[in-house]
Amino acid sequence: MLKDVSCQIEEHKIIGLIGRNGAGKSTFLNILAGHIKPTAGKVTIYQDNPFNSITTATNTMFIEEGMTFPNGNNIARILEIAKCFYPNWQQELAEKLLQYVGISLNGLYDKLSKGQRSTFNLVYGLSARCAITLLDEPMNGMDEAVRADMYRAILKEYIAYPRTIIISSHHLKEIEHLIEEILLINNGQVALHKELEEVQQFAVRLIGQPEQLEPYRNHALFERNEGPLAEIIVEKKYFNGHSSIQSEAVSASDVCKYVTANRMGGIDDVFK
Numbered sequence: 001m002l003k004d005v006s007c008q009i010e011e012h013k014i015i016g017l018i019g020r021n022g023a024g025k026s027t028f029l030n031i032l033a034g035h036i037k038p039t040a041g042k043v044t045i046y047q048d049n050p051f052n053s054i055t056t057a058t059n060t061m062f063i064e065e066g067m068t069f070p071n072g073n074n075i076a077r078i079l080e081i082a083k084c085f086y087p088n089w090q091q092e093l094a095e096k097l098l099q100y101v102g103i104s105l106n107g108l109y110d111k112l113s114k115g116q117r118s119t120f121n122l123v124y125g126l127s128a129r130c131a132i133t134l135l136d137e138p139m140n141g142m143d144e145a146v147r148a149d150m151y152r153a154i155l156k157e158y159i160a161y162p163r164t165i166i167i168s169s170h171h172l173k174e175i176e177h178l179i180e181e182i183l184l185i186n187n188g189q190v191a192l193h194k195e196l197e198e199v200q201q202f203a204v205r206l207i208g209q210p211e212q213l214e215p216y217r218n219h220a221l222f223e224r225n226e227g228p229l230a231e232i233i234v235e236k237k238y239f240n241g242h243s244s245i246q247s248e249a250v251s252a253s254d255v256c257k258y259v260t261a262n263r264m265g266g267i268d269d270v271f272k
Helices: 025-032 054-059 075-085 091-101 114-128 144-160 196-200 210-219 252-259 266-271
Strands: 014-018 060-063 132-136 164-169 181-186 189-195 203-208 220-226 229-235 246-249
Touching (some): 054 060, 060 114, 144 164, 181 196, 189 252, 220 252
Parallel strands (some): 014 181, 060 132
Antiparallel strands (some): 181 189, 203 246
16 A cells, blocks of 8 residues: 655656565556556646546556456457557567567467566567556566566667656666666655665665774664674765775665665574
8 A cells, every 4th residue: 555655757767666565566556557546645647647547548558467458369469459559559569579589479368378478568568669658577477588688678669769667676686777766665655766876875884893883873774793793784974984894885776675674684683
């Protein structure tokens, strides 16, 4: 459930929607796509409420695992029907991508494996070339080689036809090379919304004697104390650059992990 969410998303960016299971990512995307009516607050896309909006439907593509297509139609027929709904539909692109990944146009969507369905859904979403493309965990079920190719396809399509692309994922490291901005949701709220470069510079890991790190404990996002040395993660703005304390940058993926962590010491605390 989302609560007190406030953010503004600029067009023509690839944005990573990051969060743990149950954080509210799918709900957020469903609201943007106009599939769910919010119980409170205000959402606008092109100055219009997206719920049951023809403008939103025309300009938005929402790719999710639960997508369905008419039973009995083969892949070729599904692509033909898409032309009627999406004015920017790229038939040649869709056919080439499906041929590349080995999905036959004569096959039935219902008979595709989980990974093949995810691949087809993503190809379908990219080929529509909608101004707003929402991808909810689009790589689920794909093998590693196909995932790498599909990430490359997203980037190439974005360069060829700039649009607003929001990709939800549990795995920031996989999409970090694609995105320009991170929208981190935790427990239904926006925990962080920054440019990727800002998140990469957001926190610092401090390693030193426990007494040396004591002044930083009040600002700790994470801390571990094992053996003679202690480790603390703090926002970079709180570190004064003390020369006797070892410091190193924290990756964007780890920043998101620590900002949304429920405990300071992580799994290690369980085994103490």
